[in-house]
Amino acid sequence: MSVINTQTPPTGPAQKVAEFHTPLILGEHGLCPGCGEPVALRILLETLQELNLVQRTIGVVGHGCYGSFVRIMDIDVLQCLHGRAPACATGIKRMRPDTAVFTLQGDGDMVNEGLQEVIHAAARGENVTCILLNNGVFGDTGGQQTATTVLGQRTKTSLEGRDAEKHGYPIRIADIVASVDGAGYVARGAVNTAREVMRTKRLIRNAFESQLAGEGLSLVEILTMCPTGWFVTAPDGPDYLESSMTAAYPLGVLHSRSAEAN
Amino acid sequence: MSATAPVAEMAPLELLEGSTAIARAAILSNCRFFAGYPMSPFTGLLENMAKLMPAAGGVCINAESEIEGVNMVIGAASTGARAATGSCGQGIALMQEAVAEAALNETPLVIFNMARNQQDYFQCTRGGGWGDYRTLTLAPKDVPEAVEHTQLLFHLADKYRAPVILYGDPLIAQTRVGVRLAAPDLEPLAPKDWALDGTMGGTGKSRQVWTWAMGKVTDPGLGPDGHWRAVADKFEMIAAAEQRWESAYADEAETLVIAFGSAAKFTEYVVDELRAEGHSVGWFRPITLWPFPGAALAQATRSSRRVLVYELNAGQMLDDVRQFVHDRDTVRFIGGVSIHESGLSYGPLLDAPVLRDRILAAMAQPTER
Amino acid sequence: MLDSTSEHELLILGIGGQGIQLIGKTLAQAATSSGRHAMLAAEYGGEMRGGPSQATVVIGERPLRSLPILASAGSAIVMHDRFCGVVPERLRAGGLLVVNSSIVDPAAAGDGYRVGGLPATDIARELGKPQTAGFIMLGAFNALTGLVTHEQLVDAMRSLLPPYRIEHADSNAAALLAGSDAARDLELSGTVAA
Incomplete structure (x- = not known):
């Protein structure tokens, strides 16, 4: 155990825990206890700060619980139609190629309503970063089945659990996008443990660096807890995510143009 | 206008x-x-x-x-x-x-x-x-x-x-x-200070383009109630300010033909022919379909005995004409659905001789006034 | 009817592959280059060759009032008899009718017109360029009407050829000239030129 040397002055000023909050978050979020989405927002905004992109970033936010983040994030934002964020991001980036452009979408937004958008945007090689917050349910409308709901998962429209014969199989959108030629960087992370939060933050950083390098579309799928939609208690959310989602959606880098070039 | x-x-x-x-x-x-x-x-x-x-x-x-x-x-x-x-x-x-x-x-x-x-x-x-x-x-x-x-x-x-x-x-x-073709010479417009350029992040004044207009927790917007009222007010203002139309012979013609778009060009052509032959006929053309130039139509039809609506559909602008015309009983529909056999263009009803026949047939009918 | 002499309306009728659209475009472009107002409206079937093809050209000194679907025309060029039924519908009495007499019998083209027959397809074959019959008809029509100068017509033709067809420019110019020459020997009012 190291002991703090009190004989010499500290190298930097003391920081309170509260000050670790990024100043880009203007206030409290209003989402449920145990929700993973505010954690993802925080590491997204911290990354923009660390990359010094705060004053050259435009976000495109879809429709889901995370839509309320528009009120608390201090970033230029187009709040777009459900599913259409990659198309809107395309128009923004083409007109302002010097900005960093990201989309913030849920699984219902990206994989249900707007499935073709992200695939075509990837195929065009649009230099934008898509952030998918995947919790496997429509949280905002009260916990219905989405295209990414894992098999066995109970939702309000699959009460006995998702059954492939009745409800079809979940779509692994990140794997699909990783297979598209115009994609620059595709990875999947989670925010259920401190370790995964730090790892996922690195994935987000990699994605923005890929965008800035002009490698094509980057996508970071982030598995987020939705204890309300999953019918579990808030403290149980992280473990539930680990046991149900990560088996269906393995974490890691799925595609990296720069890594594959080296 | x-x-x-x-x-x-x-x-x-x-x-x-x-x-x-x-x-x-x-x-x-x-x-x-x-x-x-x-x-x-x-x-x-x-x-x-x-x-x-x-x-x-x-x-x-x-x-x-x-x-x-x-x-x-x-x-x-x-x-x-x-x-x-x-x-x-x-x-x-x-x-x-x-x-x-x-x-x-x-x-x-x-x-x-x-x-x-x-x-x-x-x-x-x-x-x-x-x-x-x-x-x-x-x-x-x-x-x-x-x-x-x-x-x-x-x-x-x-x-x-x-x-x-x-x-x-x-x-x-x-x-x-x-x-x-030349660059247009139109009145200068206000700068687009609302447009997203990414530069305002972290200043507390970052911009939003947002249908719900809720603003930020630190700087609340109008919200849907206030914003959507303001948008509705704006469209009401546009409705009053942007009506465009043109017409000819409305004050002196017994019969007024209403048409828009290409059909209006055909109408103008045929009406000129008919007038040269001595018929009492004129035309009115909405240039803006919305806002519909209702007050101008009401004025133009004040002395019309027949108001003929010529459009290549089953009668859509007809609704607007009926809403604003001076006397609804004067309105007759002389258009109709007419599609080219390819499905991609007009059928035979968009034709000067056909229009001419329809106007003359309508003019041969007794009027309500 | 109104006096419409201030606008010259031409109907060009034939089948796809005869260059109907190209000669219409050439005349309209030549008129535009000479500073006049022109309009070219086209109607043709989906087929590139063999289907009905129709073009209308209007030329005037002021912005045009003529319609893209002509109410009536003062002149017509008829390249093929399969689709010349439009002539009695639209060509005004006394109008100029120039027919490709290699294919269409000028006597059957209609009454009450000033008719000139020109064996354009035969002349084109003699020139060794059978696909230039349309330009022969256009050269003759322009010589009869003087709507634009011969040079304006040739310049317009050249300007409209896409790069991959530019090698046809000289034979097209020769066809325009042959048509213009043939028009000199043409007697109107139903007489067929030899």
């Missing part, structure tokens, strides 16, 4: 297909983003944009669907760029959610409905999206006017921060006419 945007008379005459003329007029109006999905007779405009945009420093994307196309345009326009899309009938139907969104989040954009006929009147003037919005719609009668209207529409879209529509047709898209 003409919708004419001043154009330098010294520009040389060029023989241009309507689609080419409109594309060049758009680029002269500083349109720098275009996205669309092929559909005849809109396709020619998309092809021209694809050909001409790169040299202008702009972008044209052959989108994967009309829905993606119009949403790309919302994105481009949200940065302050002048942007447009287009299609016809069914393709415009696919865009309706986004058109309403652009109206409610106040994104200016231009939609070129290069329609197959006149069956899109309700679609243009009533729309199919949700919410209290309207779409200002100009219906040019020929290619030179389509050029003027194109330039005017980019101006009006920016002026009112709203989606606006050019209602064209196959004759406007595909006819080659000598036109003069």
